[in-house]
Amino acid sequence: MRRKLQWGGAAIEFALALFVLLPLFLGVTGIGLSMLKQMQTVQLARDAGSMSARKVNFTLAGNQNILSQVAGSLSLTPGSGTTGTAGAGNVVVILSTLQYVSGTLCGQATPPLAANTTACPNLGQWVFAKQIVVGNSSLGVSRLGTPAASIISTTDGTIAINDQCKTASAAVSGSNPWTSSTIPSTDLPTLQSQPIYVSEAIAIGFRLPPFSGGTITYSQFFF
Numbered sequence: 001m002r003r004k005l006q007w008g009g010a011a012i013e014f015a016l017a018l019f020v021l022l023p024l025f026l027g028v029t030g031i032g033l034s035m036l037k038q039m040q041t042v043q044l045a046r047d048a049g050s051m052s053a054r055k056v057n058f059t060l061a062g063n064q065n066i067l068s069q070v071a072g073s074l075s076l077t078p079g080s081g082t083t084g085t086a087g088a089g090n091v092v093v094i095l096s097t098l099q100y101v102s103g104t105l106c107g108q109a110t111p112p113l114a115a116n117t118t119a120c121p122n123l124g125q126w127v128f129a130k131q132i133v134v135g136n137s138s139l140g141v142s143r144l145g146t147p148a149a150s151i152i153s154t155t156d157g158t159i160a161i162n163d164q165c166k167t168a169s170a171a172v173s174g175s176n177p178w179t180s181s182t183i184p185s186t187d188l189p190t191l192q193s194q195p196i197y198v199s200e201a202i203a204i205g206f207r208l209p210p211f212s213g214g215t216i217t218y219s220q221f222f223f
Contacts, residue, residue, distance in 0.1 A: 037074070037203060037205045037217050038205070038217045038219075040071075040072065040073070040074050040203070041074065041091070041201045041202075041203045041217040041218065041219045042201075042219040044067075044070060044071050044074060044076075044091065044093065044201045044203075044219070045093070045199045045200060045201035045219035045220065045221050046199070046219075046221050047067075047070050048067055048070070048093045048095060048134075048199045048201065049095070049197060049198070049199025049221040049222075049223050050223065051063075051067075052095045052097075052132075052197055052199060052223070053197040053223035057156065058095060058132050058134055059080065059081055059082055059132060059155065059156055059157055060080065061078065061079065061080035064078035064079060064080060064134050065078045067093065067134055071091055071093075071135075074090060074091040074203050075089050075090040075091060076089050076090075076091045076092075076093065076134065076135045076136075077089030077135060077136060078134065078135075079134070081154060082131070082132045082133060082152060082153070082154055082156075082157040083133055083137060083149070083154075084133035084134060084135055084136065084137025085135060085136060085137065086136075086137055086138065087136055087137075087138045088135075088136055089135050089136040090136065090139075090203060090204040091135050091136060091139070091201060091202065091203035091204070092133060092134065092135035092136045092137055092138075092139045092140065092201070092202050092203075093133070093134045093135055093199065093200070093201050094131065094132075094133050094134075094141070094142045094199070094200040094201075094202075095130075095131070095132045095133075095134070095157075095197075095198070095199050095200075096128055096130065096131045096132075096142055096144060096197070096198045096199075096200075097128070097129045097130035097131075097195050097196070097197055097198075098126050098127065098128060098129065098144070098172060098195065098196040098197075098198060099126070099127055099128075099129040099164060099195055099196075100125075100126055100127075100178075100191075100192035100193075101120065101122045101123050101124065101125050101126075101127055101164060101165055102115075102123075102124075102192060102193075103115030103120075103123070105161065105164065105165060106119070106120035106123055106165050108161050109161050109162045109165050109166075110161075110162060113165055113166075120165045120166065121165070121166055121168070122164065122165050122166065122167075122168075122170065122171050123165070125171045125172065126171070126172040126176055126178060126196075127159075127164045127165075127170045127171050127172060128144075128145070128147045128159055128164070128170050128171075128172065129158065129159055129164060129195060130156075130157045130158045130159060131146075131147055131152060131157055131159070132157040139202045139203070139204065139216065140202040140216065140218075142174070142198075142200055143174045143175065143200065143218075143220065144172050144173070144174040144175070144176075144198060145169075145171070145172050145173035145174050146169070147159060147163075147167075147169050147170050148167065148169040148170075151163040151167050151169065151170060178191060178192075178196070196222060196223070197222070197223040198220065198221070198222055198223075199220070199221045199223070200218070200219070200220045200221075201217075201218070201219045202216060202217070202218050203216070203217045203218075204216065204217075205217045
């Protein structure tokens with residue numbers, strides 16, 4: 001009889017302990033898996049940006065398939081072209097090329113534009129020279145801004161010099177670390193003469209309803 005009472009007491013103690021141990025276990029597991037998702041997002045953004053800076057053409061379906069393999073369990077749905085897959089998959093990669101609008105660039109427009117903000121409104125600003133979206137475009141947009149779809153070439157994602165110089169939506173509207181307040185004035189001319197490649201990855205994080213509905217993970221790299 002005493003053994004039965006002891007067994008019953010132990011079972012009650014174990015059941016009470018589960019109220020603490022089970023949420024703790026689920027919480028630790030969730031944190032670990034969320035960290036894994038974030039690390040995968042960082043790695044995907046880094047790899048995609050490295051390939052983009054080396055002139056890999058991600059408008060091609062074959063190269064998007066390669067990027068899908070790189071994404072692994074993040075589940076990137078490849079397509080082709082420049083606009084993403086409009087809701088498919090659990091991650092999106094946004095690849096942008098930025099260019100500084102100098103007087104020289106204004107002069108390369110057709111017809112050439114005078115180096116002033118009346119003729120060349122984006123003079124002195126960083127603008128998008130190219131943007132390609134791979135994956136689920138409904139998950140988010142670039143934190144640097146989104147050029148109007150009408151000025152992005154559906155063939156290769158480029159933006160014409162005239163639009164770089166004159167179209168307001170071509171200008172970088174998000175946080176810009178390449179201003180005179182952050183870059184020494186002696187370095188600005190060199191920096192402004194070269195393109196900057198930016199890769200961003202946005203993914204759905206770890207899901208465990210009802211505890212976690214899948215927070216969004218984000219990573220950004222500059223090349």
